[in-house]
Amino acid sequence: xxxxxxxxxxxxxxxxxxxxxxxxxxxxxxxxxxxxxxxxxxxxxxxxxxxxxxxxxxxxxxxxxxxxxxxxxxxxxxxxxxxxxxxxxxxxxxxxxxxxxxxxxxxxxxxxxxxxxxxxxxxxxxxxxxxxxxxxxxxxxxxxxxxxxxxxxxxxxxxxxxxxxxxxxxxxxxxxxxxxxxxxxxxxxxxxxxxxxxxxxxxxxxxxxxxxxxxxxxxxxxxxxxxxxxxxxxxxxxxxxxxxxxxxxxxxxxxxxxxxxxxxxxxxxxxxxxxxxxxxxxxxxxxxxxxxxxxxxxxxxxxxxxxxxx
Numbered sequence: 590x591x592x593x594x595x596x597x598x599x600x601x602x603x604x605x606x607x608x609x610x611x612x613x614x615x616x617x618x619x620x621x622x623x624x625x626x627x628x629x630x631x632x633x634x635x636x637x638x639x640x641x642x643x644x645x646x647x648x649x650x651x652x653x654x655x656x657x658x659x660x661x662x663x664x665x666x667x668x669x670x671x672x673x674x675x676x677x678x679x680x681x682x683x684x685x686x687x688x689x690x691x692x693x694x695x696x697x698x699x700x701x702x703x704x705x706x707x708x709x710x711x712x713x714x715x716x717x718x719x720x721x722x723x724x725x726x727x728x729x730x731x732x733x734x735x736x737x738x739x740x741x742x743x744x745x746x747x748x749x750x751x752x753x754x755x756x757x758x759x760x761x762x763x764x765x766x767x768x769x770x771x772x773x774x775x776x777x778x779x780x781x782x783x784x785x786x787x788x789x790x791x792x793x794x795x796x797x798x799x800x801x802x803x804x805x806x807x808x809x810x811x812x813x814x815x816x817x818x819x820x821x822x823x824x825x826x827x828x829x830x831x832x833x834x835x836x837x838x839x840x841x842x843x844x845x846x847x848x849x850x851x852x853x854x855x856x857x858x859x860x861x862x863x864x865x866x867x868x869x870x871x872x873x874x875x876x877x878x879x880x881x882x883x884x885x886x887x888x889x890x891x892x893x894x895x896x897x898x899x
Contacts, residue, residue, distance in 0.1 A: 590632030593892065595641040596620050599628035600885035602811040607889055611635070614846065620646060624720060625751065627651040638667070640872075641853075645669035649676060656895035657681060657887040657895040662875060663740075664824055665884060666797045681891035683742035683884040686842070690880030691822050692868035694848065695792050698868060702818050702844030703728050703790075725842075729753040736781075737795035737803075737823070738773065743804045760795075761785045769805050782812060790818035807832040811824045816843040825851040834860050838868055848874045 590615035590789040593607055598617045607613050612633075619626060620641045630651035637659040638644060644658055646868075649672050658668060673680050689760050701707045704725035712719055733749045735742045744758050759778040763769060778784035781804075785791070791813065797800050806821065806829040813819070819842055821828045830851060831873040836842040844866040853872055861867060875884065893899075 591629070592633065593635040593637065594626075594633045596623075596626060596662065597636040597637075599637060599888070600732045600881055603645055603885040603889040607857045607893065610830065610893065615800045628780075631654070635896055636663065637888060637892060640664055640667055640879050643667050647674060649678075652676070652678070657892055659683075659892040661884050661888050662687065663798055666824060667794070675788065679895055681888065681895070683887040683891075686874035686883040686887045687877075687880040688740035688878040691794070691874035693750055693877075694795075694870070694874050695741075695745050695820055695822050695846075696748045698734070698820055698846040699749075699790055699792075699818065700728060701868060702846060702866070703731070705844075715761045725883055727872045731755070731786055731789040732757060732882065733881070734759065734778075734784045734791040735775065736760070736784075736791065736793045738769050738775070739794060741822070742794040743769060743773050745794065746775050750774060757784050757787060780811070785809070785812040787816060788814055790820065792820040793823050793827055795823055802825050803829055805829060805832070807835065810841065813842070815841060818846070820846040822846075823851065825849045831860060834864050834867075834869045837864050842866070844868065846870075848872055 592611035593613045594621040595613065595615045604615045606614060614629065623643060627647040630648060630652050634654050634656045636655060638645065639661045644667060649669065651761060655678050656771050657679040660668065660680065663682045663684055665680065665682060668680055670680060706723040706725055709719065709723055713834050730753060732755040735746055735756060735758040738758045742758060744818060746758065749756050756775040757778050758775040759781050804827050810832055819833065834873065846868045848870045848871055861869060
């Protein structure tokens with residue numbers, strides 16, 4: 590039996606590093622056959638997963654020697670945290686390791702949506718010249734609302750400041766006297782309703798919890814500034830997908846960007862097909878060479894420290 594089981598992709602240099610000290614079963618395709626995981630859990634001391642492997646139920650029931658779960662990322666909605674705590678299993682998310690990658694994707698998406706010109710290549714190559722149709726708006730001087738002032742929210746605030754944007758953040762879990770507000774040079778919104786009417790773009794960077802599920806719905810979006818942008822790079826379920834589609838079709842929103850979905854991957858047909866000014870990516874916010882390297886290293890560090898008794 591393996592000491593460490595890895596069920597999803599991990600940078601191979603860090604897999605090799607783990608294997609220097611422990612017996613490692615690196616099975617990155619196992620996530621597609623999760624019913625096979627429980628049979629592999631006896632004897633496993635460290636389990637390493639991404640966001641798709643469900644660490645709950647039969648997996649935890651079969652874990653007789655499990656000491657820790659290393660999460661190659663930050664979201665914990667695929668891990669039964671209460672059950673892990675009850676079994677004395679420590680959970681180590683790679684907090685902050687991929688925040689720059691996600692923040693860069695968000696900043697890029699803001700530019701793409703405000704300018705609306707980046708997808709014109711097929712028309713231009715075909716001899717069309719849609720200059721009027723591609724009239725855009727400047728990022729300079731616009732106000733960005735950041736939902737969640739964790740590592741990624743902070744990284745985005747820094748980038749937005751460098752691009753001449755005003756910044757307002759809402760995070761009820763960060764105390765009023767927390768130094769992050771001053772360090773990021775952001776205005777603090779007391780409530781979500783205070784933030785929404787002021788912002789030309791709103792970017793979401795919070796985990797999926799009972800408090801954040803459905804946080805952006807038809808009522809919330811109606812309170813946003815007309816022709817604003819809405820970005821979700823956190824988790825599907827925080828934004829009501831039908832409400833987003835309706836707001837884009839009606840012209841209430843100037844653009845929508847989503848890197849995450851309730852159902853991943855999407856199946857066709859779906860409600861997003863043919864929606865104007867909607868930009869979708871397949872949960873690639875953290876997926877950069879640099880981000881993957883940092884996430885794998887941080888996770889390997891945490892698992893090794895735990896198993897070594899540090």
